[in-house]
Amino acid sequence: MSTSPAHLELVKALARIVGDAHLYIGDDRVAPFVSDWTRRFGGPCVAVVRPASAAEVAEIMRACAAAGVPVLPQGGNTGLVGGSVPAASGQQPPVIISLLRLTELGAVDGLAGQVTVGAGATLGDVQRHAVAAGWNYGVDLAARDSATIGGTVATNAGGIHVIAHGMTRAQVVGIEAVLPDGSVISHLSGMLKDNTGYDLAGLLCGSEGTLGIITSVRLKLHRPLGRTTLSLVGAASYADALALMSRAGVASESNAPGSRLLAAEVIDAPSMDLVCALADLPWPLEQRWPVVVLLEVVDGGDGSGLPLDESADAVVAFDAADQARLWAYRERQADAYGAVGIVHKLDVSVPLPKLADCADELVALIGTLPDVTTFGIFGHLADGNMHVEIVGPLADDLRADLAVLECVAGYGGSISAEHGVGRAKAADLHLCRSAGEIAAMRAIKGALDPQGLMNPGVLFA
Numbered sequence: 001m002s003t004s005p006a007h008l009e010l011v012k013a014l015a016r017i018v019g020d021a022h023l024y025i026g027d028d029r030v031a032p033f034v035s036d037w038t039r040r041f042g043g044p045c046v047a048v049v050r051p052a053s054a055a056e057v058a059e060i061m062r063a064c065a066a067a068g069v070p071v072l073p074q075g076g077n078t079g080l081v082g083g084s085v086p087a088a089s090g091q092q093p094p095v096i097i098s099l100l101r102l103t104e105l106g107a108v109d110g111l112a113g114q115v116t117v118g119a120g121a122t123l124g125d126v127q128r129h130a131v132a133a134g135w136n137y138g139v140d141l142a143a144r145d146s147a148t149i150g151g152t153v154a155t156n157a158g159g160i161h162v163i164a165h166g167m168t169r170a171q172v173v174g175i176e177a178v179l180p181d182g183s184v185i186s187h188l189s190g191m192l193k194d195n196t197g198y199d200l201a202g203l204l205c206g207s208e209g210t211l212g213i214i215t216s217v218r219l220k221l222h223r224p225l226g227r228t229t230l231s232l233v234g235a236a237s238y239a240d241a242l243a244l245m246s247r248a249g250v251a252s253e254s255n256a257p258g259s260r261l262l263a264a265e266v267i268d269a270p271s272m273d274l275v276c277a278l279a280d281l282p283w284p285l286e287q288r289w290p291v292v293v294l295l296e297v298v299d300g301g302d303g304s305g306l307p308l309d310e311s312a313d314a315v316v317a318f319d320a321a322d323q324a325r326l327w328a329y330r331e332r333q334a335d336a337y338g339a340v341g342i343v344h345k346l347d348v349s350v351p352l353p354k355l356a357d358c359a360d361e362l363v364a365l366i367g368t369l370p371d372v373t374t375f376g377i378f379g380h381l382a383d384g385n386m387h388v389e390i391v392g393p394l395a396d397d398l399r400a401d402l403a404v405l406e407c408v409a410g411y412g413g414s415i416s417a418e419h420g421v422g423r424a425k426a427a428d429l430h431l432c433r434s435a436g437e438i439a440a441m442r443a444i445k446g447a448l449d450p451q452g453l454m455n456p457g458v459l460f461a
Contacts, residue, residue, distance in 0.1 A: 038338075042082075058182045071097055075120065081421065084422075116190075154209050173218050177200075177213060187201065227299075232329065238291055240291070244293055248307050286313050342391065347416055441459070445459075
């Protein structure tokens with residue numbers, strides 16, 4: 001912690017707002033908040049403060065603005081691009097505002113199919129809350145029990161069910177947030193028809209904490225789709241994997257009402273080998289395949305929506321226990337790579353018609369890069385989102401990162417599919433956004449945050 005007189009006065013002011021028990025200073029107290037999951041990003045902070053309401057967040061924001069000290073909003077700190085932790089150097093240390101105490105789960109509105117929740121509620125808690133009321137929340141990802149709703153909204157998280165329900169932005173029908181000047185905006189009615197000006201909820205969704213601090217969100221829910229069938233299938237190539245997914249989509253659409261493709265995931269052989277070894281899982285298929293595909297279809301639980309013939313090397317799961325066993329091969333990938341060493345995580349997306357060629361080129365390219373010891377690709381096949389995991393280069397060696405991002409940009413892809421830009425990719429934003437687009441985004445940032453206090457260094461280099 002800084003010992004400058006200005007920072008000491010600010011810390012005293014913050015303690016008066018939230019109480020000493022919810023103000024953390026000192027290396028040991030702030031350690032869980034200043035380094036992210038990848039172990040590649042992190043830096044010093046003035047303090048960590050844990051407010052219990054939007055009103056307290058507003059007071060904190062006003063105090064920091066008066067002191068000219070940057071602010072960094074933080075949820076579950078499960079980010080992978082340095083957007084939820086301070087910069088290592090070169091920037092003024094921020095006050096981290098942890099939103100983990102904002103955990104309110106409002107009553108589910110059964111008429112509208114909506115619920116209002118606090119930004120600090122975990123994705124898993126919201127899912128269980130919705131299920132208990134006879135509904136589902138449309139976003140799901142492996143970090144469900146640590147990622148917070150505020151964080152998933154701030155990064156416009158995707159996950160495994162985008163093909164069925166869309167990204168997080170498609171689930172947000174209202175928002176409450178604190179702006180950089182300490183004012184509170186609240187629009188939580190959830191009306192689907194409300195054409196009264198700018199969509200501030202949509203603007204804050206995906207803004208990565210650079211425009212304001214999300215404190216509460218009104219979410220759209222979905223009725224349960226019915227029983228599902230999950231299959232894990234071997235494929236000879238990415239092209240074959242895409243063809244298999246396409247047939248699953250056609251098959252599910254042609255079956256009984258309610259049939260649909262819910263998820264399509266892909267895992268390459270090196271990633272399968274790694275998760276089998278480190279998570280003590282057996283190789284699930286009879287043969288070893290270059291690519292393995294997970295397909296989940298809503299079809300009454302009889303497999304009728306799956307495009308499998310007798311020659312397919314596949315495992316099919318109908319009940320929840322068997323499905324959880326198969327999902328483990330996909331959901332434990334990040335942990336498996338993390339156990340090997342420092343991971344360069346490249347979250348990218350490519351138009352589906354170009355995905356197979358891009359994936360093949362990436363595999364050939366990464367194999368030639370210096371210092372790479374382990375690498376693989378897994379991700380969300382249905383929406384063209386590949387997670388490229390690279391182990392070997394030092395944390396600050398960005399040569400492999402840039403090579404992957406330039407390759408993806410060459411196929412008309414995005415350098416960030418769902419994790420955000422953060423600090424990791426801020427210098428590379430030009431690869432997939434025009435100068436005009438970046439200027440427009442900077443203008444919005446400047447209008448709402450003229451002091452530049454909100455998560456500086458994130459999104460823009």
